[in-house]
Amino acid sequence: MTRNKFMTADDAVKLIRDGDTVALIGGGGGLMEATHTFRAVSRRFLETGAPRNLTVVHALGIGDKKQEGMNHFAHEGLVKRVIGGHWVWSPKMQEMARDEKIEAYVMPSGCVMQLYREIGGGRPGLFTHVGLGTFVDPRQHGGKMNASAKEDLVEVATIGGKELLWYKSFPINVTIIRGSFGDADGNISLDQEAANIDVYAAALAAHNSGGIVIAQVRTAVDTNSLPARSVRVPGAIVDAVVVDPDQRPSYDLPYDPTLSGERRGPIALSPPEALNVRSLIARRAHRELRDGTVINFGVGIGEGVAKLVADRNEVDRYYQTIEHGTYGGSLLVGLLFGFARSPSAMIDGPSQFDFYAGGGLDMAFLGFGELDAVGDVNVSKLGGLTVGPGGFMDIAQNAKRVVFCGTFDTKGSDVQISAGGIKVRKAGQVRKLVNSVEQITYSGREALKRGHSAVFVTERAVFELVEDGLVLTEVAPGIDIQNDVLDQMDFKPLIPKPPAWMDSSLFEE
Incomplete structure (x- = not known):
């Protein structure tokens, strides 16, 4: 026939x-x-x-x-x-x-x-x-x-x-x-x-x-x-x-066999990103990495950690994954999140999420829109707009440790970074550390119940999730803890001992 x-x-x-x-x-x-x-x-x-x-x-x-x-x-x-x-x-x-x-x-x-x-x-x-x-x-x-x-x-x-x-x-x-x-x-x-x-x-x-x-x-x-x-x-x-003879891998990228995994190519190193709030957060988050771990990078500032891994030629030190089913390679960022050059493996998406749901991830680097006193995170509905979590929930709920990466506040925030640390010249109009998140996309209680851990990295402070809430563990040099951190939050974090200073080398250009 x-x-x-x-x-x-x-x-x-x-x-x-x-x-x-x-x-x-x-x-x-x-x-x-x-x-x-x-x-x-x-x-x-x-x-x-x-x-x-x-x-x-x-x-x-x-x-x-x-x-x-x-x-x-x-x-x-x-x-x-x-x-x-x-x-x-x-x-x-x-x-x-x-x-x-x-x-x-x-x-x-x-x-x-x-x-x-x-x-x-x-x-x-x-x-x-x-x-x-x-x-x-x-x-x-x-x-x-x-x-x-x-x-x-x-x-x-x-x-x-x-x-x-x-x-x-x-x-x-x-x-x-x-x-x-x-x-x-x-x-x-x-x-x-x-x-x-x-x-x-x-x-x-x-x-x-x-x-x-x-x-x-x-x-x-x-x-x-x-x-x-x-x-x-x-x-x-x-x-x-x-x-469609005009079909491309993306809207703009031409066919590239290193994107499809048909062959490997050299990793193109980009110039180091200028030191700014986002790259500072990525630098601090990068310190959480441990050799041999299986990791996932989410869209947003988490991509900055992936960029550091590529630029520092550390790709072979970890097992990188993204939810699209790709392992290894050099991850693309921004509008091209989901693409990787010279990946080591490609599997089907449902199977990748089986791996995540079963606890295969050691660590994930994800963003946050809102964070509250019990460690709940919202990325799914912000300002009344439907955002959706993508793979965030499947990943965050099941990774053994999540490193949440985000700015301390937003909309109009003015932070000056120098070799000596940072100075908050103007607080943002929108607080991200709130009493109660608009919608729970990540449950701190569920994470602790499963024996998982989470750390929240911002440009001016770092928090760790514990049974009683969030502990303030680090602050950036130059920060006034009361004015720049505590007064800009809707809740009071736990401070069982004076927080450490973030490593000063993070603030060097």
Whole structure:
């Protein structure tokens, strides 16, 4: 039998019906994003008004914070519900959630990826400890981010005397994935992609729900020409193959075999970052590293630690991981977070999150938006906007030690750094150390219950999590503890002994 699953993007998106639940894969900056097909969905809706009332599900943040990615779905009427792991890449969708124009839900990225696998396996859902004691726990918000979100997608379950969260299965009608090469049978290779993420799991979920899988690739190849080990999604579960010859690893980066792991290349050392508040925090956080540890770097200031590791040629001293499924290499930062040059291994995203959930991480470097007296952290909802944790919750809740990296306050803060330390010339208008966080993304109590530890590094003070709260352990030289630290917090930290001074060498240019 001769098959030909090739079709245009415009024809492929006609397979999406009103009311469908659509799973999207991709990461920020265009990583594994089927941009050409996303644009076709938006174009069809704007020209015809169809499809309507979609439920869109995505594990990672997808977009460029401007027009691409999830922004193509941010039209009133096109989407009625979004279940997303990370939202900041789509300001338009954030606004729709804030303005109650959609039902907005957040789930941890790892839980979304693993839930696809459970849906594909015909199981009732994902049972996991990830999310207990946080805003996705139904005893708090159940992952609901606005008043329009009313359905309970998560429940508490007790299995074998152990309390877990149950992320319920639901049918996936359409999944849109991306690969490098595809043939007329629908076999898809990821050989030239910068990650695997949740491609297979999301495709499986749609196919086994009786839905369809649309795969976008850069290059069409002859049937039977792809080596079997190169095929990551078999044609048996793919319904349409869309070719975009202009497809790139990211929105801007050209094809680079060191990004796809096809070959190794020299690590390009960048000039040392000028000493500023963010690089100072990264320097202090870097002191927490221990040789041989398995680590994760989160987006934000945590990336600065990864940059120090690369610039100091320390990559081989640790086992670096990121939630996209990548190990080792030189991590890219900013809009290209999720990419790595010359990685040592690439595995599927759900399996990477299995590793995290099972306690495989020794240490993680993550950011914080708000921090309170009991060590709870908020990164998921700030200033009323849905942010979402991405992989933060799966990582933070399970790493043996978390190094939280963040500025002491924000919005208008003016801190002068010199060889002698720092001087706070003006406090920020927004405090980050608050009595109670707006939303719990990381539970200090749950961390201690699991025997884990956490340290909070800012430019002017360092805190350690203990049973009774936060202990002030270090302050920066030049800081007035009362005026610059205690008076700028909403709670009083524990100070059982005079805090140490942060190492003065951190403040040298």
